[in-house]
Every structure is written in C-alpha cells, then in structure tokens.
Amino acid sequence: MKATAKAHTNIALIKYWGKRDDTLILPTNNSLSLTLDGFYTTTTVSFRQELKQDVFYLNDEAVTGAAFDRVTVFLDLVRSMAEKPDLFAEIKSTNEVPTAAGFASSASGFAALAAAAARAIGLDLSKSELSQLTRQGSGSACRSIYGGFAEWEQGENKDGSDSYAVQVAPQNHWDIRVAAVVLSDKTKRISSREGMKRTVDTSPFFDGWIGSIPSDLKRIKEGIAARDFTVVGEIAEANCLRMHATTLGAAPPFMYWLDGTVTVMQAVQAMRSEGIPAYFTIDAGPNVKVLYLPENEDVVLQKLRHIPGVQNVTSSKPGQGITYL
Numbered sequence: 368m369k370a371t372a373k374a375h376t377n378i379a380l381i382k383y384w385g386k387r388d389d390t391l392i393l394p395t396n397n398s399l400s401l402t403l404d405g406f407y408t409t410t411t412v413s414f415r416q417e418l419k420q421d422v423f424y425l426n427d428e429a430v431t432g433a434a435f436d437r438v439t440v441f442l443d444l445v446r447s448m449a450e451k452p453d454l455f456a457e458i459k460s461t462n463e464v465p466t467a468a469g470f471a472s473s474a475s476g477f478a479a480l481a482a483a484a485a486r487a488i489g490l491d492l493s494k495s496e497l498s499q500l501t502r503q504g505s506g507s508a509c510r511s512i513y514g515g516f517a518e519w520e521q522g523e524n525k526d527g528s529d530s531y532a533v534q535v536a537p538q539n540h541w542d543i544r545v546a547a548v549v550l551s552d553k554t555k556r557i558s559s560r561e562g563m564k565r566t567v568d569t570s571p572f573f574d575g576w577i578g579s580i581p582s583d584l585k586r587i588k589e590g591i592a593a594r595d596f597t598v599v600g601e602i603a604e605a606n607c608l609r610m611h612a613t614t615l616g617a618a619p620p621f622m623y624w625l626d627g628t629v630t631v632m633q634a635v636q637a638m639r640s641e642g643i644p645a646y647f648t649i650d651a652g653p654n655v656k657v658l659y660l661p662e663n664e665d666v667v668l669q670k671l672r673h674i675p676g677v678q679n680v681t682s683s684k685p686g687q688g689i690t691y692l
C-alpha cells in the first residue's frame with residue numbers, strides 16, 4: 368500500500384479568485400493555467416496497519432501544526448473514499464522548488480499527495496476524479512493534474528462533483544516560457560484564502576471581475592489554440608490586473624504589490640515598447656511572473672535581473688502532468 372507521485376506547480380493566466388463554498392473549495396469562476404516544468408513536488412505515501420496516526424516528513428523533516436493538520440484532514444477524505452477510516456499513512460514529500468522562486472508549493476504539493484495517496488490506498492480514479500479530490504486540498508492544485516494548459520471548470524453542483532480541471536492543450540503544444548521574478552518581501556502576506564473571502568464579501572468590483580471572465584476565457588483559449596502570443600499575453604496581463612483591482616475595492620482594502628512589483632510591471636511594459644514581446648501576471652503576493660518566447664530568453668532574463676530590488680529570477684518551460692514513479 369505504497370505509491371510515489373510527482374506533480375508540477377502551475378501559474379494561472381486566468382485567475383481563480385473567489386469561492387462559492389469554502390469547505391468543498393468550489394470557485395466562483397473558471398480559471399486557466401500553464402503547468403511549469405521547473406518546480407515540482409515528489410511524494411511517497413505508505414498506508415500501514417501498525418500506524419496509529421499519520422506522519423508527514425517534508426524535505427526529511429517531520430511536520431507538525433497547521434501544515435500537518437491540513438494534510439491529515441485531506442487524507443481523511445481519501446480514507447473515507449476508500450472506506451478505510453482507520454488506516455494511517457507515512458507521507459514523505461520533497462519539494463523541488465528552487466529556494467525563493469516565489470511559488471507557493473500548495474499546487475504541486477496537494478496534486479502529488481492526492482495522486483500518491485489515492486493510488487496507495489487502492490482507489491482507481493480517472494483524471495477528473497483525481498482533480499476533484501485534489502481540489503479539496505488546494506483549489507489551484509486541481510489544475511496540476513495535467514501538463515500544459517489546463518482549465519478548472521467551476522461547475523454548478525452543490526457537492527462539487529462537476530468542479531474539476533480538464534486539459535486545454537498538452538505540454539508539447541507550445542513552448543512559451545515563464546520567468547519567476549522574486550522581490551524582497553518584508554510585509555506580512557494576506558493568504559489567498561483570506562484575500563478571496565474579503566473580496567467576495569465586500570468588494571463592489573467583484574461583480575465586474577466575474578463578468579469579465581467568460582470573454583477572457585474564450586479569447587485566451589483561441590489564442591492558445593492558434594499559438595498567438597500577443598493574444599495570450601494581453602489577456603493574461605489584463606486578467607491579473609482586474610483580479611488585483613478587486614482587492615482595492617474590498618473593506619478594508621488591501622494590496623499584494625510592493626514598490627518593486629510595480630517596477631517590474633513597468634519594465635515588462637517597457638520591453639514591449641522596445642519590440643520584445645513579454646507580459647506579466649501576479650498571484651496573491653508581490654512576486655511577478657513574466658511570460659515570454661524562447662527566442663527572447665537571454666534579453667528578457669538579463670533585463671529582469673538588472674531591475675533594482677529583484678532578488679532572483681528563475682525560468683521555466685511548460686511542464687508535465689502527474690507521473691507515478
């Protein structure tokens with residue numbers, strides 16, 4: 368009763384921002400992401416009769432507290448699906464996320480955990496069933512089941528049975544690149560969970576955000592199919608700005624950006640006016656991800672690394688979906 372799975376993180380080009388059910392993790396809008404090859408988690412789960420509770424090691428260190436609770440609550444779901452409520456596991460995870468790459472590890476972490484745990488306990492899940500299960504650990508993780516471009520369909524059912532990701536285009540469809548630009552972050556971050564909730568509950572801009580999604584999604588999928596970098600980049604950048612605009616309307620208002628965030632955004636726009644196609648996107652934090660084409664890699668990375676305040680720049684290609692080792 369042991370299995371090992373590897374999952375890569377993903378970056379949303381159309382953001383998931385808002386929940387309609389906090390417990391089942393059901394979103395208020397569809398989202399669309401690109402899975403990245405540079406950052407991944409490998410997890411081995413062994414269910415053993417002799418264990419009296421779960422044990423979780425991350426990068427060889429025993430994990431306790433809130434991070435452990437989140438994992439064990441998630442494994443309760445797996446146990447209940449398999450009808451083995453008293454079977455506990457040893458979980459060993461390794462995060463291959465370059466230090467300070469500015470990615471949360473929850474997407475690759477929960478995707479690898481869900482895949483390894485389901486297989487180890489003997490559940491034979493389809494990709495959509497695995498995505499549905501993964502979603503309940505971390506929303507954005509449900510997109511990491513697939514390589515390349517994936518869309519998380521919000522679904523309508525109250526029980527979440529139609530809320531899971533599907534593949535939009537495979538890893539080898541199109542070689543576009545993403546640079547993760549890390550800035551010094553001295554401020555305390557508002558978690559995506561808290562940020563989304565406050566926005567849904569209080570921001571008058573939230574309806575505008577939701578209203579803008581269907582056309583963004585339609586156009587970006589056309590852009591991906593046609594490998595049209597301008598279309599994909601323009602929509603991703605505008606979608607990210609609209610997501611962040613909702614936070615400014617919340618009560619109390621909040622903002623994820625630092626001075627350096629705006630400096631990088633302006634540097635990316637300056638690249639475009641010099642004829643270098645590059646676009647930015649930003650998640651619930653100060654760090655910036657920059658989309659560019661392989662032929663511009665040297666110039667884009669060099670320019671990003673020279674921006675004052677930038678700590679680290681790591682580049683990534685499209686990545687693969689779940690694999691079992």
Ligand code: PMV
Pocket residue numbers: 378379381382383384398471473505506507508559560649650651
């Ligand atoms: O799944 P979470 O709780 O890590 O939330 C992710 C939210 C964003 O990163 C801002 C957007 C997204 O779709 O990944």
